[in-house]
Amino acid sequence: MTTVRLHDLPTVDTDVLVVGAGPTGLMAGLVLQRRGVAAVVVDHKSGPTRESRALAVHARSMEIYDQLGLAETVLHRAYQATRLQVGASPRSPGPDITLLQVGATRFPGVQVFEQSRNEEVLSTALVAGGGDLRWRHRLIDLVDHTAQAGGRVEALLEHDGGLLRVRAHWCVGADGASSAVRRQLNLPFEGTTDEATFWVADVHDVRGVPEAAVNLRIGKSTFAVIFPMGPGGHTRLVALSHKDQVSQDEALAAADAEYGLTHGAVDWFSTYRVHHRVAARFRAGAVFLAGDAAHVHSPVGGQGMNTGLQDAHNLAVLLADVVQGRRDGAALDGYERERRPVALTLVNVTDRAFGVIGRRSPVPALLRRAMAVLGATAVPRVAKTRLGARLGGYLGQYRIRYRYVEDRPRWTQDPVVGRRLPPVGDNQQALRTMTWQLHCYGTGSPARPELPDWIEGPHHFGADEHGRLRRDRVYLVRPDQFVAASIPLQANNIDEAQLRLAMTAHHLSLG
Template sequence: MHTEVIICGAGPTGLMLANWLQRLGVAHRILDPKPGPTKQSRALAVQARSLEIYDQLGMIDQVRDRLVPARVVQPGWRDRPTRGSIPLARLGAELSPYGGMHVLEQSENERLLLEQLRASGGKVDYGQEVIDQRERPGGVHVGVRTGDRTETLTGRWLVGADGSSSPTRERAGIAFPGSTHEQHFWVADAFEVRGLRENAVNLRLSEEHPLIGFPMTGSRHHRLVGVLPRQTEPTEEAARADLAQRFGVRWGRSEWFSPYRVHSRVAEHFRRGAVLLAGDAAHVHSPVGGQGMNTGLQDAHNLAFTLAAVIGGAPDSLLDLYETERRPVARRLVSTVDRIYAFAVDPSALARTTRRLLVPVAAPVVATMLPRLPLSRRLIGYVQQTRIRYPMPSPDRGRRSDPVVGRRLPWTGDNHQVLRSADWQVHSYGAALPAVAELPPQIRRVHRFEPRRDLGLDAERWFLIRPDGFVAAAARPAEARTIFVDVLRAQAAPAD
């Protein structure tokens, strides 16, 4: 009853972590009190960066077959769509092989990840609930209840991927500061929807609150997300009446309807001793922008490689890097989403007047002008989570900010396929292929591509790429070995 990593929670985050640990040869157990995968659709948007991770894991074909593309954002005011729309797919096409936003509900993500895990020899222990955790020298002891039977499982690390009310986080004594918004949100999977544009993310605003509609599989099938007026009972009947009156949107039957309160919270720490947090256990926020599930998937991706390095011989302190890199991402995301949410639902007279006067005029202008502005690449990069930057030093550039170090490797059209090997590698974007003999022993692959100075991939430097696809360092060839050795000493397991 011992393993290296115990994962609490088999949602998308926990399953992604289990898949990568399985791929990296790290012994683990993933436990979930549910009898099986989630049946409800729940979270639904899948961004480009998450699809890149699915590609690296070797399951992009299965995922792509199930995607519903959201090619545009169609803004609108009350019951009227604006002239023009924001072309998500076109704006993101130069940034990723999977540019734009796609829809794949949580239940499908879980099903596909579970199939992949089983195909690679792993499994999920459903019906097993963690009821206790105690840190001991060398790891953690976990009490597990299965029906009427209780047993103890020991592991070196315990990962809480068990949702926003995470018992793992609470037992570890990690604070979850933030706020809970007063208004009741509601969410519905609705069929026979009338009043929305198909194959688009519909964003309608009004003086009081917004409506967001995501396309789902099948004609006139949409995920609807709304806010009920204050002092209104949170029922589907109330939501139907409000949408019909305010936005001119009606639907036939619904497969799922749920009211909920929006929380904006980030855990005080993502690691405490042998306990780590990921996904909703570490951060929650409004569904605006379809970012939540994606952030959890990327937590898992980052954490898997860090755990594998530590288990492979890197110092335990390397796990502090997980919090250093991922917690600022969550904080920025929660802050940004909160500002957008606040603008959309602020009940003050000034805010209502501003929305009434500004949105009907500004939305068509934004939809028309945004694709023409250089700023559009930056904005779509944030939406599809390809502009994330981790705090890595750049010895080659001193105090100047490097355009690529600390970022996910910019996509050039053919340089992401080699990331499927999930190892440390060096890239040259010039005339010469780096010589393996000149590089540290952890680096066994080198690749050459055409230079892309516009993306920061210039011909004068070599680039050290981490197994997760982020650029760890850049250096001129004469200095590369020295700089790369320093980075690998800090972030990688010793060479065999």
């Protein structure tokens, strides 16, 4: 038997190794590549996913695609869901999702753009930009030596019967719910698994569903969420199964009978149980978890893929800042501090909801029917209120707020700090450079303080007609489009002391 020594293997050195080339891993790799950071993205699959799987792209994810210059590609190929409807009555068509979000985002509504297409768009952009994407590479071993002087994260990968050694400063585990990276770290994946069985099917020529609407249907013992995938009745059905083991024919026949549907050809069918789990940590040394490797929950709300895309965007720009010396290594703690609470909130909300409605027993069935009656009348009314706008923000995932510091210094005492920058004029186009910026809204032209040249601005925009961004402030904006600080203007001069305090808190280089 031939002994293979690790140091004799072909070796690749890089800044970041990304394990997993689903939407999360591809987003991380693309953002790193756009920021000029060397990264290797690997996956055991032979290419992008072919099944549709995750379906919805929400407003916040569209804003990220826009920053990467990919929004028009997605919009051109997506099918937009414009309404939320409870039940099937044409007299209760449900609220227009876009009206809940107009003015708050440039991309109102839900874009139905399945996972396979997201992976295709992201992988094409990554390779076109010179990114290093390697299919058929399976992770065998991962060891973090970065606590040692000059140490690296070292990965052993199997590909085409051979072995490859990758050495990186950091590793991102984006390899799904069964994450090999998470297992190598021995991190608990805490949570629960629902006992009920759900099924999902992508079906053509479905009749009995509203056009271009996300539709909730309540039956006597089950319920279904119906997503439009395209014209002519191309539909995604997600439903609580009427029994634990169910075949494709049984499931669709039951749905047809229960909800008054007819259907044609089936592209994809699968059954599953809903997991609500969050990794105990999102960071262990120089290794990070993102997407389904870090958190899983019900797919009914269409939030999972979007949360993973946003994990990757947050982490990749943070790693790029550290690699390029713009922030010190202590800033990396911010990833877990910011993104894990988002995952916990999402998992807790879906867990509680499924504890109420995700059962086949009589009491949950009664609750579902009561909710359906109430929802058919209440949802359109709520949509016209301020609460409706808030719900639109939660659905679009642009109401997320990060807490940067424990106390509340002056530069944090503005409601927009910790939130993604609201759209005003062409301010989001300015952020396509993916760097730190100073922004002014409806004010004069304050002088630029002495700052590193990679902090752009001050950029001047018109007044915010919604009053979210103030005339008497200069805003420090992060590369991921979140507002890092609100700095007072005094006689049109930037309060440099407050700006430096904010920069120090964000671990920015002051040189």
